[in-house]
Amino acid sequence: MILPFLVNAPVLFGVINNDPALFAMFLTRSMGHRLLLAAPGWLDPTIGLITQPLGMLSAKDWLSGSIPWWNPFSGVGMPLAAEMQTLSFFLPFVLLLKFWQGWLVLKLVIQILCGLFFYALLIELRFTRLAAYLAGSAYALSATFFLVPHVMGPLPFAPLLLLGIERAQRAARDGRALGWGLIPLALAYSIYGGYPEVAYADGTLAAVWTIWRFATLGAARARFAGKVALGGGIGLALTLPLVVPFFQYVRLSYLGQHADLYSWLWLLPPGAPLQLFPFIYGPVGAPVPAGVSPVLSNLITSCWNQLGGWFGPLASCMALAAIVRPGRRQGLVRLLAGYILIWQLRIWGFPPAVWLIDQIPLMGQTNAVRFCGPAMELACFTLLAITVDTWQTCGAMDRRAIRCLIALSLAIVVIAVAPALVSLYAWFAPGTAMPGFAIGATGAELILAIGAGFMLTRRPSRVAALMLAAIIGTDGFATAGLSQLAAPVHGTIDLRGVTYLQRHLGLARFYSLQPFGPNYPAAYGLAAIDENELPVPAAWNDYIHRHLDPYADVVMFTGSQARSIGCVLLPRAAAALRNGVFIRPQRSVIPPDQSAELRRHLAAYQAIGVKYVLTPPGQDPFIEQAPLPVTTVGQVPFQLAAGGVLDGVIPAGTVAVHQIDRVDALIGTYQGAARGVLRLKLCAGTVCATGHADLATARDNHYLPIPLDRPLAVPHDTPLTYHFTHASGSAVALWLGSFRIDAPPALAIGGITPPHAPLLRLVTEPPDRPPLVFHNRVMRIYRLADPHPLFTAGPACHLTPLGIDAVDADCTTASRLTRLEAFYPGWRATVAGHSVAITPAQTMFQSIPLPEGSSRVRFFYRPPFIRVSCAAALAALLAWIALLAAQSAQARRIQCPDR
Numbered sequence: 050m051i052l053p054f055l056v057n058a059p060v061l062f063g064v065i066n067n068d069p070a071l072f073a074m075f076l077t078r079s080m081g082h083r084l085l086l087a088a089p090g091w092l093d094p095t096i097g098l099i100t101q102p103l104g105m106l107s108a109k110d111w112l113s114g115s116i117p118w119w120n121p122f123s124g125v126g127m128p129l130a131a132e133m134q135t136l137s138f139f140l141p142f143v144l145l146l147k148f149w150q151g152w153l154v155l156k157l158v159i160q161i162l163c164g165l166f167f168y169a170l171l172i173e174l175r176f177t178r179l180a181a182y183l184a185g186s187a188y189a190l191s192a193t194f195f196l197v198p199h200v201m202g203p204l205p206f207a208p209l210l211l212l213g214i215e216r217a218q219r220a221a222r223d224g225r226a227l228g229w230g231l232i233p234l235a236l237a238y239s240i241y242g243g244y245p246e247v248a249y250a251d252g253t254l255a256a257v258w259t260i261w262r263f264a265t266l267g268a269a270r271a272r273f274a275g276k277v278a279l280g281g282g283i284g285l286a287l288t289l290p291l292v293v294p295f296f297q298y299v300r301l302s303y304l305g306q307h308a309d310l311y312s313w314l315w316l317l318p319p320g321a322p323l324q325l326f327p328f329i330y331g332p333v334g335a336p337v338p339a340g341v342s343p344v345l346s347n348l349i350t351s352c353w354n355q356l357g358g359w360f361g362p363l364a365s366c367m368a369l370a371a372i373v374r375p376g377r378r379q380g381l382v383r384l385l386a387g388y389i390l391i392w393q394l395r396i397w398g399f400p401p402a403v404w405l406i407d408q409i410p411l412m413g414q415t416n417a418v419r420f421c422g423p424a425m426e427l428a429c430f431t432l433l434a435i436t437v438d439t440w441q442t443c444g445a446m447d448r449r450a451i452r453c454l455i456a457l458s459l460a461i462v463v464i465a466v467a468p469a470l471v472s473l474y475a476w477f478a479p480g481t482a483m484p485g486f487a488i489g490a491t492g493a494e495l496i497l498a499i500g501a502g503f504m505l506t507r508r509p510s511r512v513a514a515l516m517l518a519a520i521i522g523t524d525g526f527a528t529a530g531l532s533q534l535a536a537p538v539h540g541t542i543d544l545r546g547v548t549y550l551q552r553h554l555g556l557a558r559f560y561s562l563q564p565f566g567p568n569y570p571a572a573y574g575l576a577a578i579d580e581n582e583l584p585v586p587a588a589w590n591d592y593i594h595r596h597l598d599p600y601a602d603v604v605m606f607t608g609s610q611a612r613s614i615g616c617v618l619l620p621r622a623a624a625a626l627r628n629g630v631f632i633r634p635q636r637s638v639i640p641p642d643q644s645a646e647l648r649r650h651l652a653a654y655q656a657i658g659v660k661y662v663l664t665p666p667g668q669d670p671f672i673e674q675a676p677l678p679v680t681t682v683g684q685v686p687f688q689l690a691a692g693g694v695l696d697g698v699i700p701a702g703t704v705a706v707h708q709i710d711r712v713d714a715l716i717g718t719y720q721g722a723a724r725g726v727l728r729l730k731l732c733a734g735t736v737c738a739t740g741h742a743d744l745a746t747a748r749d750n751h752y753l754p755i756p757l758d759r760p761l762a763v764p765h766d767t768p769l770t771y772h773f774t775h776a777s778g779s780a781v782a783l784w785l786g787s788f789r790i791d792a793p794p795a796l797a798i799g800g801i802t803p804p805h806a807p808l809l810r811l812v813t814e815p816p817d818r819p820p821l822v823f824h825n826r827v828m829r830i831y832r833l834a835d836p837h838p839l840f841t842a843g844p845a846c847h848l849t850p851l852g853i854d855a856v857d858a859d860c861t862t863a864s865r866l867t868r869l870e871a872f873y874p875g876w877r878a879t880v881a882g883h884s885v886a887i888t889p890a891q892t893m894f895q896s897i898p899l900p901e902g903s904s905r906v907r908f909f910y911r912p913p914f915i916r917v918s919c920a921a922a923l924a925a926l927l928a929w930i931a932l933l934a935a936q937s938a939q940a941r942r943i944q945c946p947d948r
Contacts, residue, residue: 052186053160056529060090060153060536067536069097070149074542075564075665076827081538088195088334089536092353095199096152098581099134100243102572104146107137109572111144118294118875119910121853122571123580124589124606125558125657125893126871131294131912132582136243138291139202156198162205164189167430170212173219174381176438179514183521184434190529191426192327192358197419200357202242204423207251210235211258213280218262221273226936232280233929237287245295246420247357253409254388254424261384279932286925289918297874297913302584304414305604312413315398318468319345320352324359325465327528328490330476332535340479345472357422360429362498363524366458368432370505373453374446376439385428392421433521436505441514446505454502490531497524546828550575550661556839556850557660562643562670563609564663564828576853578659581605586871588893596653598646608643644670651833656891658869660836662819664829667752671818671831674713675705676810679786684808686717686782689775691725695783697806699769706813709761712740713752714773715808717782720749725778729755732770733763744781752810763811771807784808842866842899854908858899866906868895875912880904 059065067090071077074097083089103120107129110117117137120129130137137143142158145151164185171181188208194201213231220228239248259277266273285292322329330349331338337346360368368389371382394402396418407413440446446454466473477484497520504517547565551573558576561567567581583604590603598606647654647662647670654662664670677699689695712729728741738757747753763769775781785805823830840848840856843864849857858866870876872889878897879885881904890896897906 050161050164052164052526053157053189056190056526057153057157057533059533065533065536065538066540067091067153067533068149068540069094069101069152070542070569071537071540073097073101074566074569076542076544076546078541078543078826080540083535083537085332085531085534086335087332087535088532090195090532091198092195092334093197093199095134095197095581098567100136100199101146101149101152102568102570103129103132103135103137104143104152105149105572107135108144108147108151110137111140112147118912120571121870122574122576123568123582124578124586124871125592125869126873127580127582127586127589128294128298128873128912130291131298132584133245133291133295134199134243134583136202138241139238139243140241142202152198156194156201159201159205160189160194163191163208166205166212167208167427170208170215171431171434173212173215176434177441179441179518180434180437183437183518184430186522187364187430187433187525188427190525191423191430192361192528193423193426195333195529195532196353196359196422197357200244200247200420200423203239203244203248203251204242206235206239206242206248207254207424207427210239210251210255214255214259214262214277217276217280218266218269218273221269221276222266224269224272227933229276229280230929230933232277233284233287233925236281236284240288241291244420246415246417247423249412249415250417250421250424251427253421254428257384257388261380265380283925283929287922287929289922290915293914293918294912298586299584301587301874303587303590303603304584311416311418312403312407314355314416314418315403316352316355316396316418317348319348319472320356321397321468322465322473323352323356325362325365325461326491326494327359327361328494329466329469329473329487331484331487333532334535338476338479341476345475348472349476355416355419357419358426359422360426361524361528362494363501363521364429364433365461366454366498366502367436367521368429369457369461370446370450370454370502371432371435371439373457374436374439374450376435376443378435378439382432382435385432388428389425392425396421437517440505440517441509445508451506458502493527494524543825543827545825546663546823546830547573547575549823549830554660556658556853557836558658559661559663559830560647560654560659561608561663562647562668563607563665567605567607576658578654578657579607581607586873588873589871592893596656597650598643600646601643644668647671648673655833655836658837658839660833661822662831662833664831666824666826666829668829669814669818669821669831671815672711673706673813673815674810677806677808678703679806679808684784684786685805687785687807688780688782689727689773690780691775691777693775693780695771695773695807697771699771699806701766701768704763704769704811706811707763707765708813709738709763709811710757710814711812712755712757712771713810713812714755715751715784716744716747716753717784718744718747718749719780719782723747723779723781725775725781727753727755727781728774728776729757730772730774731757731761732772733761734767736761744778747781750784754812771809773807837869839869840866841869846899851905856906857903858906859903860899860901863901864899865890866897866899867891868897868908870895870908873910875915876908876910878906878908880906 054061060067069091071080072089073094106120106122107117117129117135120127129135136146142155145155145158148154167188168181168185171184172178193204209231213229213235216231217228220226239251242248263270263273327333333353372386376382391402391405395406406417501517501520504513504520507513550559554575558578561577561579565577567577567579570577581604585603593601593603593606662670687695709731712731714727716723716727723744725744726741727744728739730737730739738759738761740755740757742753742755773783784807786808787805819831819833821829822832839853840850842848842858842860845862846858846860846864851857856866867890872887872893872895876887876895877884878887880897880900885897887895887897895908899906
């Protein structure tokens, strides 16, 4: 219980701050230095993109007396609890997420439960207390809490489920009642914990464990099977209020890669050492060393993005020791070793293992490679406990076992490292400080593993046990605590823009091109069409591609993600691979950026109620800008001192715009020391325009906007002449680059040697572009001219909105009301207290008839079949309590016949 607090002590005492909002909300004004430039205590940002904001929304709904069925603040509305990743029904734990650091408190609670429940399981299996403690500590500090902390909900209930199975088999063996009572609790909370993929992978371990116990019980098999079936049936029935809406949501959703691709996903050779030596490429999440090819960088990053945990050298060595040393638990050892082996073969794409895992229903639609990590860690740490228990009860390892352990350990190291030798050489060949960290961390892990193995060759004693505990504890504690060093010492989030939106947005929506990241507006009760969800309603997916942005990735519709026209081809490619068809790679096409699509479909954005557009500082999405075809590779500064001049020629055909209203120049201010006025004269033939900008407010190594005094037309066959002057003040640097190979050759007039040119952006500013209404150091807010209101009706009606779910209507004749909220099964409406049917409008919104006269309209959402599901869950709960009470009373009567 104390270990998680000790590991997270720097965060708890405020020494460092690893709040995901600092990195995922994109409103950070300042951030302190970091001792280690790597992942700040967590690797997968989903802990911030989904768990933190939507968990906060769920907690607020519960605390306000509402069931968190619906999320009206992301996209144009979508289910909330049925999305599962939001932990909406993970009561009471989800209530901790009401606070911004609630995710950290939840993590501490889950880590404590992981340790306690695993400890209880191993004590039930008659392990020594030291073995149970060390394995429980390793599980509580496992790598899953660092790599994928958003999946932590189900983790403690996997050992609790195994504990329930063990108690059921013991009760069946002894001929007693009860024993199955923990199974419903563990099974229900595994599913309510938020990630069905993790619960499903954990369920495979529980299934093989149950089969193993069933095979060893002899005459008590039927009684054991009945207990497990009873507990499992009640547990599944308890989850119906969440499972039924989830499956309906999946049926009506776009699933991205989950549709068919994950059966064809496995890790590649560069990632082979990561589960054994996690720091072999340096700090996890650190920047890529300079000179490493993008291909290798993407391979390593994708491997980390797919791993849900690692073992490390010490845990692997201890698990191998259980395999090579015969003992009284050889059946359990073979079971766990075989389980890990099959999953390892699946992770690395061994065809028979891939086929075998895919035979499990629905497993081919889950990211099994990523979410099998916690189950494998549980199996590995159980083997560690077997090793310690056998050492304490049977003494030191004999020579044969020692030789087998050394040989097997060396074989595992060779198998893990050999496929990645070329990648390791390419990774460290550029020469950085990273090899020192990689060698130090990996070497320390190896030393600890060798030390633990050496202790197994010694006679067990109190001192030896303490030394072994210190070695194993140091490994787990250091590995879990090392990531804390990458968190900043402090961070400040600027919420002034959020306050502006709270005052002015009303019932409208906004669209962000990065700031105030996806789903975070929901935590503040603000509606944004940005979302990062999975599943995503199929109607919303279709609407985005038809009306807003045909190149968008709707799973991460955030306005700032990498774009590709190939994302829609993934299901086709997977189906072709399944059928043995080779698809010839197509030439990549660079799609337009989000700003271009926003300008092109601006009316469609306003039609769904978008009132504001948010951008990073210095970005205006409503202008057209064309950077010169100048590469930044090898860029050099040109010092423009007082009285200095810089001029040159931009060849004809180089500029991609037909009119220039502003020029942005990339400058260096020598850390803010530059002063004076930078002037520019830009000419197209004999026609010229001039502009100037004050250097006192310029940002170092950023683009400086220089407005021109008149629009400058640029004929396609006319070169541009630029003339920069700096009359007085401190020197400023103009960054120069080289014209790309595919660009026309530059001509020099003076000051610059061809083919160099300043890094410029030539900007066209439409006269009717949306006005800028707010700006600060973290965001800009632009107001659109004509956003559609949430409620609309015919001209014969006067509407008075009362909130997002209610409106007063006063109509002189019968009409129809349109509500810009997603049409989805389960929505209901009442007009003057009478139920009316909701029909789809504009392909995906809601529409109802309005009668003549005054009426109050209310909308509410309740998932289909939810009353039946809740009734079944309530009946299962009552049956669970009644059976436990009745069997407990029967057991007491048997023990005390006189009474």
